[in-house]
Amino acid sequence: MRASSRSKFREGRGLLTLILAAALGLSLLSVDWTGGLLHSGGVSYAVRIFGGMFTPELSPKFLALALEATWNTLTFAVTGVTLAVGIGLPLGIAASGVLFSEGWLRTSTVAAARFVLAFLRSIHELVWAWLFVVAFGLSPMAAILALALPYSGILGRLYGDFLNDVPQNPLRALRASGASEFKTLAYGRIPMAMPDMLSYTFYRFECGVRSAAILSFVGIQGLGYQIQLSMDDLLYDQVWTLMYLLVAVIVAIDVWSSVVRRNLTR
């Protein structure tokens, strides 16, 4: 017994290393090394583009434009994430199966919910965005939905896991005092899972800002749109201003969320 588990461990690790190395090697082969790695004039482009890192444009007029774009992106992120929570939470509760006792009703609801969540999060927000823009036309709603749908899949799945992984003893006590499954959920599971759920939702918010910036490439107001305009005009100094603003917002949210997380686990 001991010998088999011992050798399985080593074999597993050896096999894994082999697989990873092979995967990397094969992928390197897929690259077309012969066609010239760099663009013609690529190096001068690189210098111009990355040189702009040190000289971002700071004129008041442009800064005002940039800040407005930042605000737009932020509102998209917030609305998208809140919508995602609204969709993801019920789906997550359904997928966790905590409202039902054993039976075919439970397994089918769980399976259906998990399938929907998996489907929602398989598709990248930009692909969703493209689908919505073609279907509904260019509008903020297309962007918000494009953000909310995959995020609801991600959030829903994790909410379901958190609700399931909650310690069982307090729940047993609640049930013993007569609480229904729903009440157990409301009074027991949700409060206990809340720190993890809140913490992850904040993390998703941070990702959401990034996604919202990208989504505005599609043509809606926001940082991405402005970045594209500046890039088309080859004004790389402006591009870096916008990028710095984006990174600043993300860092601010990151700091906010780690402070919240630290307070929650105290």
Add this chain to the structure above:
Amino acid sequence: MAASNEQQRAIRLDQVSKSYPGRMALYATSFEINVGEAVAIVGPSGSGKTTLLHLMGGVIQPDSGDIFLNDHRLSEMKPGRELSSLVGVIHQQYDLVPHLSVMHNVLAGRLGQWGILQSLMSLVSPKNQTLAVGALEQVGLVDRIRERTSRLSGGEQQRVAIARLLVQDPEVIIADEPVASLDPARATDLIDLLAKIARESNKTFVASIHSTDLAHQYFNRVIGLRNGEKQFDLPVAFVSPELLGGLYELEGLERESVVQE
């Protein structure tokens, strides 16, 4: 205890003191230990045993005073090859890397002698395997050599730590409560093993323990500490239960109940 001039001094402390923010861990302490002696350090928790042992092992530096190993000043020795060939330290637990195999943990005793490249290569294909096998034979764990260390019991892991000490082969063995988390039977076995190893290679052996029985059986000298001060330093024959009782009393702690002979 005065050192005789024929015997070599393995460890010498000269007015060594150590403090931490908010408290004094060790007041100016001096003593000498000769090569080959087996010294037990006793005292209640917080008396400064660990601080003293760590100072002797070169793990921490004193605030004042000097420590000498084989008449070399400890503060002038760099950790690494020189220091590790002179002194080795074993703790209550957590000395070993749980994710590594027993063999790697044992061979880590040679790290002081290996260069960077050797150490790297050894992670993949271990060098000096016979060395590890020999050490593990001495502690009785050869058959577990390829297992992940975390799978071994506490007592077995301590023996692996001893095997690592064997590979390291220092002249002085310092043990900080090596058996505190073991049951009395295993504790006896472990101290027996350590004392035997020390005796056979004429190593100096210093350990902190709670059990007076173990002290009487395996050590020839006892140093008692309380509140960072040396209370006594006597041959083991002169250490009476009353003396020990005085050491531990008024601390609110009881002595570990003595295993009846």
Add this chain to the structure above:
Amino acid sequence: MTAHDPTLDFQKVAKSGLSMPMASLLGFIGLAVVSWASILWGGKSGFSELFMTGTWAGVAEFIGQLLGRGTERTPAFLDFASWRDALWLSLDTIAMSVLAIGFAALAVLLTFLPAARNVAFGELSGNRSAIGCAGFFLMRGVFVFTRGVPELLWAMLIVFVFSPGILPGAIALGLHNYGILGKLSAEVVEDLDPRPARALRTAGASNLQMLLYGVLPQLLPQFLTYMLYRWEVVIRTTIVVGFVAAGGLGREFRLGMSFFQYDKVMLFLMCYLLLVLGVDLIAAWLRRLVR
């Protein structure tokens, strides 16, 4: 026995104010209200169109086109040759994702150590150094920056430098994930039990040996988990990066869109979903391999 006065408890709570997480939650809710308001009442938001039948007719038409209506020949997703081509592209896309994670992982393993507090500030080795502290802030800054910039943005910048293909996409994804993996790895090392590493010191190990034997073995299993998790995320992003960097499925997807060949788009969407599913399964299997 004094009577327990509940109002005193309430005053105590009220005086202590809101807990930080509650305040943050309220702040966030406030932000959400303002955002929704500015969207819904700030001009054409598009939501009203959800309720117009004309919109849904357009959607139906679009779905029809995806399903192949409106083309004279067989829809691409029913055509064997198209599937074969699409599968080759999928292999390219997988290669892009593996390269991206490979680059990121290797780069992280070589450079992340200064970003761990206990390494940089000398808790493990026992002495602080100015270089260590500077290195900490530098590496943390690098990680924040590389992961703060969205992958697509990196791709747009890099595609000017490198010729199109899967390489610029891989580099862009690699850069972004370098920051993510770097931060995660630093946190793993910070949460380590330092005692085995310190014990190695007394056995004679130099700082580097201590890192090799004491830190790395404890990091690697967790690092692997993070790598696999990021791989699952990356494969979903390769299609959009390939869009910009002109490699793999993304390139053909874009062409299909530009020429309104929605049946081809459907084919690529299906390939994409299969890829995502495949990667999820492989990653789960690899995880089980190491258990």
